[in-house]
Amino acid sequence: MSDIVTSVLMLTGSLLMLLSAIGIVRMPDLYTRMHAATKVGTVGVSAVVLAVAVHFEHMKVVAPSLLIIVFFLATAPVAAHMIGRAGYEFGVALWEKSVIDEWKKQKRPPSPPAA
C-alpha cells in the first residue's frame, strides 16, 4: 500500500516538474516564465519529498522532509518577487500582449533599492 502511494506521489511530482520545465521553455516572456518555474516547480518538488516521507515512515526522515516543503513554500515566492522586480528595473520587456503594466502608469521609477 505504501509503495503505491510512494509511486503515485513520485510520478505526480516529476510530471509537475516536467510541466514547469515545459512552461519555462514555451512561455513568451520573463514574468510568465517565472510563474511556471516557481509555482509548479514548488508543488512538484513537494510531492517528491512527500514520497520520500511516505517511503521511509520514520520520524528521522519525515521531519526533514516537512522542513524541505515548508522551506520551498517560504522561499520560492521571495525569490520570484526579487527576480521579477530586478528584471523590471533591468529593463526586461513585457510580452506585447500583456494587459496591464502599473509601474509604467505611475510615471516615476520604482523606489530605489534599500542601501
Place this chain on the structure above:
Amino acid sequence: MNDLLETSSYASMVILMIAMALAFYRVIRGPSLPDRIIALDLVATVVVGILCIHAIRTDAHVYLTAGIALALIAFIGTVALALFIRRGAPP
C-alpha cells in the same frame, strides 16, 4: 525494493532528466539575464527532486540532508544574483 517502486522511480528519474534538459535549454538560450537565473533556480529544484528519488532507490535517507543544503544554497544564490542585477556589478 519491489518491481513497482523500481519501475516508477526509474520513470521519474527519466522525466526529471528531460525536465533538466529543457531548463538548461532556457539557460543557454537566454535571452536576458533574469531568464537564465530563473532557469537555474528550476534546475536546482529538479536536482532536489532527483536526490529524493535517489534516496528512495538506494534506501539511504542521507540524501535528504543533501537536498536541504541544496535548497538553501539555491535560494541564497538566486537572491544574490537578483541583488546583483539590481545594483550592478561591484566597482
